[in-house]
Amino acid sequence: MNSTRTLVSPAALARPRGKAVYWTVFTAVVVLFALAFLFPVYWMVTGALKSPDEVARTPPTLAPEHWHLGGYTDAWNLMQLPQHLLNTVVQAAGAWACQLVFCTAAAYSLSKLRPAFGKAVLGGILATLMVPAQALLVPKYLTVADLPLIHTSLLDDPLAIWLPAAANAFNLYLLKRFFDQLPRDVLEAAEIDGAGPLRILWSVVLPMSRPVLGVVSIFALVAVWQDFLWPLMVFSDTGRQPISVALVQLSQNIQLTVLIAAMVIASIPMVALFLVFQRHIIAGISAGSTKG
């Protein structure tokens, strides 16, 4: 990785005593990480495989004595997980699409089309970054429950997730900054060739923006999948709730092994997404900090 020296000098590490200390610390950290971060996940996955008696037993067993897949199948069937997973997928996909369409179009307009009052609009959008999102949930709920002027309610409708998700100042700003850096002459060349703004956006800007679109997409998907309070507020109809809300609602009166199995199933999509894109996600987080 990086060959520059860190806190401890390479010379100190090369000495026998340094080597001994290094390997001791290394082993300690590996064990600590395994215990603190991997073991709870292991406990969850195997807990669902134990029999209901075994899960409640003291002292607990490290590995299931007999493997019971019943926890997983019961969770899948009894808790209507397919329905809730589908709800979550629909909500996440719609929020992702809304964000991509609305934020990209708005960012493109603000960056390249120079609308009148564009600066004021951008200022207003960036100002929302200063407002803590959770403090606005109640008035936002009232707005969604009774949309101004048209007086319809979006409660129990995926639109209640989709449309507010599009008002994402952070992603819009990310897109706008990226578009700002695109070379102007390429866009002008397309314009001279007779392409309209939509054509330029579709055939020139978007293909050049793949990296930023990927980042925005991951953010959008993860945010909706992990959210709890907002869907709890807007979905009172059990059949429409996403998995996060359903898990909590059902956790009261369900067998422990079945609940744990449901928790594992609810985690799989996000963990899989992370394992597939971990390089990009980690590089992104790491680079998010600037040098001090």
Place this chain on the structure above:
Amino acid sequence: MTKTAHTAGRRPGAHPAVPPAPAPPPATGRRRRRPTDQVRAHAFLLGGLLCFALFSWYPAIRAVVIAFQTYTPGSPPAWAGTANFTRVLHDPEFTAAWRNTLAFTLLALLLGFAVPFLLALVLNELRHARAFFRIVVYLPVMIPPVVSALLWKWFYDPGAGLANETLRLLHLPTSNWTNGTGTALVSLVLVATWANMGGTVLVYLAALQSIPGELYEAAELDGAGLLQRVRHVTVPQTRFVILMLMLLQIIATMQVFTEPFVITGGGPENATVTVLYLIYKYAFLYNDFGGACALSVMLLVLLGAFSAGYLRLTRSEGDA
């Protein structure tokens, strides 16, 4: 990665620390400014603008308005002056909620701040299995918050819970965890720290890797020991990142909801009711939207101040 990804990966709510983009070249003089261009430009802006107007700007104004109204959905609102604020202020839960929220934030700062820094410091010295550490530490962040809350609720179970089993194995006295008024809040902070530590560690790691090695070399030549090098090189060099993360963490933890709602339900004896939880109760249990908005405005003002501090910080560092 390309130039863009440098702000990637911040969790929702985290703000970017992007270096300022190069100023766009001045518009060419003969650039057309026809009315149709304006119509097109605004057509592209419209969808996003509507969403912001409806779900960000309007609710922000509305929070303040409703805070001064008697408001129950279905009946016309009436002006109430400061009645909502006085009612909320006299609620015994109000004091508990703010005390708990502040205690949660302080504890989370202490734990979620010192521990990741130390971890990052040690990880940065290790030469092996770096990818493993980075993936494993971030794994809990990707587990849905509801799942980690339920998982820890199970661990904290006073009977066969893993937490007490571990204590017994080590021949230590067991704890009440979330069932004790004194331990409940700390137990929740542990969950939140476990679940969110990954992001902080990764940001610290990146900051540590950007410290030029010559500084350590020079300090060592001057006879600085290990701790002195941390104190005089590492900490000052990462000062900006430390400050930034601290503000972000304050903003994030002041809005805690999922853990108390899922694990303790605010109990025992209001020991884990937080401000956001109280807002939720006012709106959805008491049907008192005026009170909920009065509380929201208080939270808004307090956190707005921290956000302003954060923005000032990033901006001034960006200009430097």
